[in-house]
Amino acid sequence: MPPLTRAKIVAAAIDLIEREGADAISMRRIAADLGVGVMSLYNHVPNKATLLDAVAETVLSQISFTDDPEAEWTERVRIQARAFRQIAHHYPRSTMVVVSRQLKSPAGLFPVERALATLREAGFGGEDAVQILRTFIAYIIGSLLREVGVTPTFAPVHRSDVHLPDVDATLFPEVGTLAPLLGVCDHEEAFEYGLDLLIRAIDVQLRDSRSSKGESARG
Amino acid sequence: MPPLTRAKIVAAAIDLIEREGADAISMRRIAADLGVGVMSLYNHVPNKATLLDAVAETVLSQISFTDDPEAEWTERVRIQARAFRQIAHHYPRSTMVVVSRQLKSPAGLFPVERALATLREAGFGGEDAVQILRTFIAYIIGSLLREVGVTPTFAPVHRSDVHLPDVDATLFPEVGTLAPLLGVCDHEEAFEYGLDLLIRAIDVQLRDSRSSKGESARG
DNA sequence: CCAGGGGGACGTACACCGTACGTACAAGGG
DNA sequence: CCCTTGTACGTACGGTGTACGTCCCCCTGG
Numbered sequence: 304m305p306p307l308t309r310a311k312i313v314a315a316a317i318d319l320i321e322r323e324g325a326d327a328i329s330m331r332r333i334a335a336d337l338g339v340g341v342m343s344l345y346n347h348v349p350n351k352a353t354l355l356d357a358v359a360e361t362v363l364s365q366i367s368f369t370d371d372p373e374a375e376w377t378e379r380v381r382i383q384a385r386a387f388r389q390i391a392h393h394y395p396r397s398t399m400v401v402v403s404r405q406l407k408s409p410a411g412l413f414p415v416e417r418a419l420a421t422l423r424e425a426g427f428g429g430e431d432a433v434q435i436l437r438t439f440i441a442y443i444i445g446s447l448l449r450e451v452g453v454t455p456t457f458a459p460v461h462r463s464d465v466h467l468p469d470v471d472a473t474l475f476p477e478v479g480t481l482a483p484l485l486g487v488c489d490h491e492e493a494f495e496y497g498l499d500l501l502i503r504a505i506d507v508q509l510r511d512s513r514s515s516k517g518e519s520a521r522g
Numbered sequence: 523m524p525p526l527t528r529a530k531i532v533a534a535a536i537d538l539i540e541r542e543g544a545d546a547i548s549m550r551r552i553a554a555d556l557g558v559g560v561m562s563l564y565n566h567v568p569n570k571a572t573l574l575d576a577v578a579e580t581v582l583s584q585i586s587f588t589d590d591p592e593a594e595w596t597e598r599v600r601i602q603a604r605a606f607r608q609i610a611h612h613y614p615r616s617t618m619v620v621v622s623r624q625l626k627s628p629a630g631l632f633p634v635e636r637a638l639a640t641l642r643e644a645g646f647g648g649e650d651a652v653q654i655l656r657t658f659i660a661y662i663i664g665s666l667l668r669e670v671g672v673t674p675t676f677a678p679v680h681r682s683d684v685h686l687p688d689v690d691a692t693l694f695p696e697v698g699t700l701a702p703l704l705g706v707c708d709h710e711e712a713f714e715y716g717l718d719l720l721i722r723a724i725d726v727q728l729r730d731s732r733s734s735k736g737e738s739a740r741g
Numbered sequence: 742c743c744a745g746g747g748g749g750a751c752g753t754a755c756a757c758c759g760t761a762c763g764t765a766c767a768a769g770g771g
Numbered sequence: 772c773c774c775t776t777g778t779a780c781g782t783a784c785g786g787t788g789t790a791c792g793t794c795c796c797c798c799t800g801g
Contacts, residue, residue, distance in 0.1 A: 331759090350759080402667065415694075416695075429699065429703055432700065435719075437707070438715060441661050445659065445660030448621070477635050477638035481651065485652060500720065526750080558750075561751060562751065569789075
């Protein structure tokens with residue numbers, strides 16, 4: 304019999320989540336999928352919670368960051384942000400477990416280091432860099448949840464053509480008018496829209512801070 | 523014996539969630555808190571899932587939107603966004619269940635209608651209004667999750683002074699340098715930072731679109 | 742006033758969950 | 772050789788959601 308491994312268990316867990324959803328996951332199911340006794344899992348994993356932590360870490364560590372030091376800094380943060388969105392594509396059902404548990408392993412620190420470095424190199428102060436990073440993280444997480452379909456988008460993510468039209472047009476005139484737009488959502492387009500908004504915002508903020516510095520230096 | 527009510531059950535559920543966390547919730551606990559048999563609950567609620575839906579709807583419907591039609595539109599969207607952040611304050615533990623299930627009741631449509639109306643009045647086109655709304659929702663949801671402490675903030679939300687300092691300063695120079703900033707997080711400040719960023723961004727976008735329209739009209 | 746019926750409260754029962762505990766067996770060191 | 776160590780495993784306990792059957796109270800028709 305091939306030996307059981309923590310990695311195999313985590314892989315089976317991810318596989319199960321992607322096949323049947325995060326709710327369907329249980330130690331018994333994982334063991335059954337591996338053709339193994341339930342309690343054998345506990346020789347490699349202390350409990351279910353840390354197994355899910357491992358799932359989150361594994362998924363997160365598989366996102367690929369390609370950084371081009373030659374590129375404009377705005378483009379670099381854009382690329383880094385997009386990298387996170389990959390999660391929702393490669394592991395849609397697992398995204399929720401990634402998001403729903405704060406992990407403490409250094410796996411999550413690499414992206415942070417990279418993002419902060421990019422922002423500092425662009426010229427942002429430490430405080431701004433941290434706040435901007437938090438803003439982007441919040442936006443990305445929220446977008447991930449929308450894409451996975453778990454978030455109250457207020458515009459149902461799927462097959463909404465049945466639900467939207469039946470709203471009272473006198474109570475909700477805007478919703479009624481914009482129903483065709485609310486009913487469909489190209490996640491890529493939506494993500495890029497907000498991402499571009501944020502990037503342009505910090506771009507002008509950087510220019511403003513530079514020019515005000517220049518003024519005070521001149522004054 | 524006072525009659526059991528759906529509203530009482532929902533209230534007890536919210537109370538339990540806030541006292542002991544979303545994981546601790548179970549039909550048996552709720553029944554016990556109400557001094558009632560477990561199965562009595564099912565006379566008023568079809569199952570646990572729809573009970574949690576009702577919890578989400580109740581919490582969401584309690585956020586108070588105060589809209590001042592006299593105010594600048596930028597201030598109005600700011601206030602509407604802040605209203606959502608109230609959830610994390612009034613019902614911190616329940617926020618996760620609100621976020622984690624997309625609700626279909628009209629309770630969630632009122633804020634959407636209000637937001638879209640504000641944006642349309644400001645001068646945005648329908649498509650932009652919808653995309654902007656989605657961007658703000660994503661940001662707000664992400665911020666909510668950070669505030670509740672469930673999100674991988676990459677900067678642990680609580681008592682991080684133990685964890686942050688022990689990162690390898692040569693591997694993570696930026697994280698090491700900015701550790702004091704990453705270690706603490708004033709959620710209000712962080713939320714306002716990103717919110718201001720987004721609002722300024724859509725403000726300049728609106729001006730740009732207006733001036734380009736003016737140009738094309740002139741040209 | 743009484744009979745009947747309907748609805749709510751309840752207890753039991755089942756399938757499933759996470760996991761603590763005790764056992765059996767294979768591999769390596771004295 | 773024995774003995775230790777580590778892994779696989781079965782059993783068992785307390786928990787979960789909920790389907791089902793029973794009981795009782797109250798409300799209505801006669």
